[in-house]
Amino acid sequence: MRFGYSLGYWRQGPPAGALEAVREAERLGFDSVWTSEAYGSDALTPLAWWGAQTERLKLGTAIMQMSARAATATAMAAITMDHLSGGRFILGLGASGPQVVEGWYGQPYPKPLARTxxxxxxxxxxxxxxxxxxxxxxxxxxxxxxxxxxxLGKPLVSTVHPLRRDLPIYLAAEGPKNVALSAEIADGWLPFLFSPQQSAEAEAQLAAGFALRSGERSPAxxxxxxxxxxxxxxxxxxxxxxAVRPTIALYVGGMGAKGANFHRDVVARMGYEAECDTIQELFLAGRKAEAVAAVPTRLVEEIALIGPAAKIRDELARWEESVVTTILVQGDIRTVRGVAELLG
Incomplete structure (x- = not known):
């Protein structure tokens, strides 16, 4: 099991103390640092800024939204980042959801698997x-x-030679078919709201994709x-x-239209269908505090590591036994230090 550090996307502005936390993650032996984007900050600029002040950390996007850039522009950015970082870049991509794709980027959303x-x-x-x-x-x-x-358009070849032709591509995926697609065409999977208790299902979905994997791709x-x-x-x-409930309430209740919220569907498949309905109804009615309070503690414990150090250390075993190969720690510099101490 490897550990990375996830900075996520910005909210009102840049996360306080981000550079210090990134440097500390590298000093403490973390494997990677990751940024993301929604409809505010982009993923590439912060990653380049903070990554330029590190030497060893892999630099990943979790995720770059496909609707935000032409595929060739994404490839250009990946080549550029990989050269500047000395081969440390990981291209994490995702389809996002219809509200963002059509409402923010002005692109059609249907058939996200075929588009991907x-x-x-x-x-x-x-x-x-x-x-x-x-x-x-x-x-x-x-x-x-x-x-x-x-x-007058003509097929073109990149003027820049990629540093790595096999630069790794990871896909953010939540639905079973999308998870299988990541195994078929990508080098990694970026789950979200994942519980180790889903590991057997995830293994089956990935296996379906591996069975369709072409010979030139890296081995499963x-x-x-x-x-x-x-x-x-x-x-x-x-x-x-x-501390975690508000994030779960936001994604289950408000990150997607009713009937088309893929984050809610992930949690519902964990066995929380009724709880998801309650959280979504409260959130969409503007009763956000009640939606947050409706998030069960047992759900938080499934998808997060919370509580005393000894409890977290014990619970790490179920993650290590799952399909997960890297845990991307979400938190501030104190969290980074605390995790490093746990791993001792």
């Missing part, structure tokens, strides 16, 4: 640099062939599963849970 497959294929072509990049579409045709185009044995895990060290378990 086509998008990743284009990125792979750019990284391979074996021939001019082309795509028959239907989502990202290259060259563009629409009736409103000039008809090298596949990574990196999951963001909130960590709250506190002798009072309920107070520790209280």
């Amino acid at each position: 497959r086509e998008y990743v294929d284009i990125v792979r072509q750019v990284l391979a640099r074996e021939a001019p990049v082309t795509s028959e579409g239907p989502f990202y045709p290259l060259p563009y062939s629409g009736a409103d185009g000039s008809g 044995s090298a596949f990574e599963v990196a999951v963001t895990v909130p960590v709250e060290l506190n002798d009072d378990v309920e107070k520790a849970a209280d």
Whole structure:
């Protein structure tokens, strides 16, 4: 089991003490640092800024939203980051949800699996640099062939030679078919709201994808599963849970339309269908404090590491026995130090 440090996405502004925490994570032997984006800060700029002040940490995006950039622009950013970091970049991609994709980026959301497959294929072509990049579409045709185009587009090859043609690509995935797709076409999976108790189901979904994996992809044995895990060290378990409940309530209750919230569906599949309905109803009604209070402690304990150090140390065993290969610790510099001390 490896440990990374997840900074997530910005809220009102840059997270306080981020650079100090990143440097401390590197000093304490963490494997990687990760940033993400929603509809505020982007994932690449903070990662480049903080990553430039480290030497060893792998630099991952968890996640870059596909709808935010053309596939070729994403490949360009990956090549650039990989060169500047000396081969430390990990490209984490995700489809997001319809509210963000259509409401913020102005892109259509239907058929996210087919879109993901086509998008990743284009990125792979750019990284391979074996021939001019082309795509028959239907989502990202290259060259563009629409009736409103000039008809002058031509297939191109990146002017920059990638540092690594096999630069790793991880996919954020929550639904069973999307998890299988990550195993089929990517080098890693970025779960969210994951419980080690789901490990057997996850293994089956990944196996379905591995069975379709083409020969040129890295072997299934090298596949990574990196999951963001909130960590709250506190002798009072309920107070520790209280620090995590708002995040769960936000994703289950408010990050997606009713009937199209994939985060809620993940938690419901854990056996919390009734609780999810209650949280979502309260959150969408504007009763956010009640939605937060409705998050069960046992749910927090399934997807987070909370409580006294001894309790967390004991619970790490179930994560180590799961499909997870890297835990991305979510917290501040005190959390980073606390986890390092736990691992001793």
